[in-house]
Amino acid sequence: MEENKPIVRIRNLKKSYGHKQVLKGINLDIYPGQVIGYIGPNGAGKSTTVKILTGLISDFEGEVEVGTYDVRVDTLAVKSLIGYVPEHAELYDVLTPMEYLDFAGKLYGQDDMLIESRATSLLKAFGLFDVKDDRMESFSKGMRQKVLLASGLIHNPQIIVLDEPLSGLDANAVILVKEMIALLAKEGKTIFYCSHMMDIVEKVSDRIVLIVNGEIVANGTIDELKTGDEKTLEEVFAKLTLGDTEAAKALDIIQAIR
Amino acid sequence: MGKITLRFLILFTPVFKRMGLDVRQLKLILSVKLTCDDRTVSQLFGSTGHKRKSGKYMSFFAFFMHLVVGLMVMMVALVIPDRLTGFGLGIATYSFLLAVFLINDFSSILFDTKDQYIILPKPVSDSTFMAVRILHMAVKLLNVAFAVSLPLVIYSGFEYGVLALLALVFSLFLACLVALFGVSLFYLLALRWLPLSQIKRAIAYIQIFLSLLILAGYMVVPRLLKIDALQDLTIAEEWWLWVLPSVWPVGWFEMVVGGLNSTTLALLFLSILFPFLAVFFVRFFLAKGFMDKIFAMGQAEVNVNEKKHKSGIWGKRLALALTRKGPEEAAFLHVWYMTGRSQKLKMQLYPTLVYVPLYFVFIFFMRGEEATLAEQYANLMETGRYIVVFYLASISLFGVLQLITRSEVYKAAWMYYVAPIKKDGEVISGALKAVIIKYYLSFMLLFAIVSVFMFGVSVVNDVLLATSLGLILTIVLALFAIRDYPFSLPEKATNNRSLLTGLVAGFMFLLAFLHVQIYKMENLVWGAAIALTLIAWLMFVYLKRENLVNAEQVEE
Numbered sequence: 001m002e003e004n005k006p007i008v009r010i011r012n013l014k015k016s017y018g019h020k021q022v023l024k025g026i027n028l029d030i031y032p033g034q035v036i037g038y039i040g041p042n043g044a045g046k047s048t049t050v051k052i053l054t055g056l057i058s059d060f061e062g063e064v065e066v067g068t069y070d071v072r073v074d075t076l077a078v079k080s081l082i083g084y085v086p087e088h089a090e091l092y093d094v095l096t097p098m099e100y101l102d103f104a105g106k107l108y109g110q111d112d113m114l115i116e117s118r119a120t121s122l123l124k125a126f127g128l129f130d131v132k133d134d135r136m137e138s139f140s141k142g143m144r145q146k147v148l149l150a151s152g153l154i155h156n157p158q159i160i161v162l163d164e165p166l167s168g169l170d171a172n173a174v175i176l177v178k179e180m181i182a183l184l185a186k187e188g189k190t191i192f193y194c195s196h197m198m199d200i201v202e203k204v205s206d207r208i209v210l211i212v213n214g215e216i217v218a219n220g221t222i223d224e225l226k227t228g229d230e231k232t233l234e235e236v237f238a239k240l241t242l243g244d245t246e247a248a249k250a251l252d253i254i255q256a257i258r
Numbered sequence: 259m260g261k262i263t264l265r266f267l268i269l270f271t272p273v274f275k276r277m278g279l280d281v282r283q284l285k286l287i288l289s290v291k292l293t294c295d296d297r298t299v300s301q302l303f304g305s306t307g308h309k310r311k312s313g314k315y316m317s318f319f320a321f322f323m324h325l326v327v328g329l330m331v332m333m334v335a336l337v338i339p340d341r342l343t344g345f346g347l348g349i350a351t352y353s354f355l356l357a358v359f360l361i362n363d364f365s366s367i368l369f370d371t372k373d374q375y376i377i378l379p380k381p382v383s384d385s386t387f388m389a390v391r392i393l394h395m396a397v398k399l400l401n402v403a404f405a406v407s408l409p410l411v412i413y414s415g416f417e418y419g420v421l422a423l424l425a426l427v428f429s430l431f432l433a434c435l436v437a438l439f440g441v442s443l444f445y446l447l448a449l450r451w452l453p454l455s456q457i458k459r460a461i462a463y464i465q466i467f468l469s470l471l472i473l474a475g476y477m478v479v480p481r482l483l484k485i486d487a488l489q490d491l492t493i494a495e496e497w498w499l500w501v502l503p504s505v506w507p508v509g510w511f512e513m514v515v516g517g518l519n520s521t522t523l524a525l526l527f528l529s530i531l532f533p534f535l536a537v538f539f540v541r542f543f544l545a546k547g548f549m550d551k552i553f554a555m556g557q558a559e560v561n562v563n564e565k566k567h568k569s570g571i572w573g574k575r576l577a578l579a580l581t582r583k584g585p586e587e588a589a590f591l592h593v594w595y596m597t598g599r600s601q602k603l604k605m606q607l608y609p610t611l612v613y614v615p616l617y618f619v620f621i622f623f624m625r626g627e628e629a630t631l632a633e634q635y636a637n638l639m640e641t642g643r644y645i646v647v648f649y650l651a652s653i654s655l656f657g658v659l660q661l662i663t664r665s666e667v668y669k670a671a672w673m674y675y676v677a678p679i680k681k682d683g684e685v686i687s688g689a690l691k692a693v694i695i696k697y698y699l700s701f702m703l704l705f706a707i708v709s710v711f712m713f714g715v716s717v718v719n720d721v722l723l724a725t726s727l728g729l730i731l732t733i734v735l736a737l738f739a740i741r742d743y744p745f746s747l748p749e750k751a752t753n754n755r756s757l758l759t760g761l762v763a764g765f766m767f768l769l770a771f772l773h774v775q776i777y778k779m780e781n782l783v784w785g786a787a788i789a790l791t792l793i794a795w796l797m798f799v800y801l802k803r804e805n806l807v808n809a810e811q812v813e814e
């Protein structure tokens with residue numbers, strides 16, 4: 001599956017907000033068709049990496065290339081290659097799903113006919129076809145998340161960046177998205193998957209990248225990461241992010257209400 | 259204020275206990291709700307839908323606003339020389355205003371969905387919960403009824419004595435019942451004919467309509483009261499006054515002040531009959547389940563079978579005709595749909611816009627107190643002052659421009675930032691075209707038609723000149739002051755661009771003044787109009803090629 005040339009190439013990426021350095025020299029290559037699980041504790045720098053990768057932040061140090069484009073120079077070309085669904089993304093719920101997808105497709109300069117046929121197919125696939133002309137005001141969180149996912153795919157992007165894509169989805173929808181990710185990877189799409197849900201990251205990712213305090217502390221397949229007696233990604237994560245002290249904190253909470 | 263009324267209600271504790279209510283919870287929930295009300299001002303009288311203020315003394319502010327409304331009621335009662343008719347109309351106005359208040363502010367209590375998450379999971383019985391809602395409404399109604407009636411009641415006490423004061427209070431109480439009945443009838447009909455989801459929408463539209471009506475009332479009533487026809491109005495001769503149940507209660511006041519006669523007797527009879535008729539009507543028609551249904555409506559947030567959306571055809575057609583494919587078209591449709599559908603936005607937009615047609619009417623019909631209509635008309639023709647109205651429309655458009663960059667869901671604008679938009683001027687151009695067509699050209703077209711009808715074809719070039727100047731200044735504002743994607747700023751965001759908007763508006767008035775000076779030089783006006791229209795078009799082309807949006811917000 002891997003080709004020689006990476007589709008995403010990050011070299012010595014640094015980013016500071018004021019005096020606080022949130023990314024401290026990230027180096028990462030991602031190859032076409034790979035599913036990358038990008039994980040890390042809150043505040044580790046995941047969202048900042050994603051924002052730089054998707055061309056939202058141009059004020060950084062280092063090199064970031066997507067396809068053959070430099071993110072800082074050819075921002076628009078990079079944006080065209082990427083389908084991005086941010087975490088807690090909001091949408092305009094007075095629009096209908098069809099109108100929203102039409103809006104998204106037009107922003108990517110897609111042809112009207114193509115938008116309509118893709119939107120229809122996507123909504124059918126996500127089980128939202130019957131409500132395609134209803135305003136989204138009455139939609140559940142899961143239904144909205146499906147529309148957002150569809151909006152990230154409407155322009156058939158090469159790279160799909162998903163930030164906590166499963167939030168609000170029920171068990172069946174989670175299966176659907178997991179399956180969708182696998183099929184997209186088979187199609188040659190590259191998936192950059194940010195999440196806190198370790199069990200799912202473990203199942204869908206070819207490679208896992210763990211970032212802590214703005215630095216990559218682990219990068220490899222799940223088997224490569226299990227160096228000691230850890231059985232799951234959760235245990236690897238806890239070990240590398242000092243999360244095992246959290247168990248002690250839980251005990252404190254119980255003590256507090258006794 | 260609410261807390262005082264609450265203390266009064268607490269006097270009924272034994273009754274509540276006998277009804278099986280948990281009085282401790284009742285007091286607790288009610289006082290929390292009243293504290294929340296204290297910190298939010300009334301939707302209708304407090305503000306015209308602009309930024310909601312909150313603070314410690316909001317209930318005093320609201321009380322003051324209600325007193326002002328009360329003064330209006332007093333003015334209605336006193337300006338008509340015939341006392342019976344004056345007070346009758348005053349009481350009817352009072353009843354109408356209470357009904358407006360009931361529909362407007364009570365809907366938010368009835369459909370308060372926050373309770374589902376805050377109170378329902380707690381161990382509070384259904385009956386206590388329902389009692390809280392009813393009492394909450396009662397407290398608010400009593401507050402408003404008290405404040406609005408105060409000026410007239412005080413006046414009557416001084417003018418006609420204590421007995422008259424008491425009679426008036428009783429009359430006002432009956433008027434309160436009429437308002438309650440009217441509102442019940444409204445909900446009854448709504449519940450009967452509309453599905454649950456539509457009722458909320460219908461109420462929202464009625465709220466918008468009412469806030470416009472109140473706004474128009476503030477402007478129209480003082481002028482209307484000067485009209486001679488009102489001076490001769492008497493209840494005995496006007497049949498239509500007898501049709502209004504809210505006029506009947508005045509009989510009690512008149513009985514004390516003016517004594518009994520056939521008119522007073524008839525009014526008394528009707529006002530006594532009314533509560534019986536109302537109760538019969540309500541019981542017969544409301545039958546059972548009224549409160550249940552209202553309750554269900556509060557819950558019916560999700561799983562609503564919304565009507566399939568077929569609106570927006572016009573938007574699509576116009577977008578196709580007027581915008582380039584891609585971001586410009588997307589932004590046009592986005593703004594078109596949002597302004598047409600978001601209730602909150604409409605509540606903010608319409609008061610900004612309603613001034614335009616109102617001023618149009620005023621400038622034509624309401625200026626010059628002594629002059630006849632024909633004289634005013636001749637005066638307008640001669641001075642060309644009507645041209646000013648064409649410029650007012652563009653000033654209200656400047657207000658709209660500020661509104662469409664802000665939104666409650668401003669974070670949903672992330673789509674604009676992640677999309678590969680070459681020149682964001684295209685997005686701004688699309689958004690501008692949508693508001694210009696919807697809120698500017700439509701008005702100008704209407705004005706043009708009315709003006710051609712009134713002043714002849716020669717006004718066409720004046721309308722065109724004013725429109726082209728309006729368009730140019732709108733684009734200037736877009737270039738320098740509206741440098742944001744549609745709906746991408748938080749509602750409370752402040753910027754230092756209002757000064758520029760103010761300056762441009764001032765400049766617009768100057769242009770209007772200059773236009774009035776030259777309006778008779780037809781060829782000059784034509785030439786300027788055509789040249790400026792061309793310039794406006796060129797500016798649009800230029801705008802589309804620019805990058806205007808500041809991308810700093812992304813980092814947030």
